[in-house]
Amino acid sequence: MVLYFMRHAAAVSHEEWKRDELERPLTAKGRKVTEKQAKRFAREVHPDRIYSSPYVRAFQTADLLARAMGISERVIVDERLGPGFDFERLAAIVKDNPKAEGLLFVSHEPELANLVGRLTGGARLDFRKGALAEVRIIDPETLDGVLSELVSPRFLH
Helix, strand or coil, X not given: XXXXXXXXXXXXXXXXXXXXXXXXXXXXXXXXXXXXXXXXHHHHCCCCEEEEXXXXXXXXXXXXXXXXXXXXXXXXXXXXXXXXXXXXXXXXXXXXXXXXXXXXXXXXXXXXXXXXXXXXXXCCCCCCCCCEEEEEEEECCCCEEEEEEEECHHXXX
């Protein structure tokens, strides 16, 4: 099994956004960068499902990815990917998908860096907005894995 983890793209700043944090959207640049990334990722990343945090910026990122991959109907908004997304929540989602060969999770920091570190024996990551990590699971029982790729949005420029 392969697990992919993506941090949402650049969102409107806290200073500009005066409404509910849950509804803070991507910036125009964040959308543009994600669309560019999605085209590249669609050639190499083939998840069975995409799970998104309920925050609008995460869902917008997941939706752009899914459209490029042709799997819009497989995006699942899941509260477990919000604040506090951790190993136990991830393990429950993986358990819910026993036949999946790949799952993609769009969420937030610091949860993603902590989670990928936990899966890969303590790796320390700089999980920038729009970064994508690929973890190949070696032991399905413990979810121990190997970080096989970390792609920064800068890589695409």
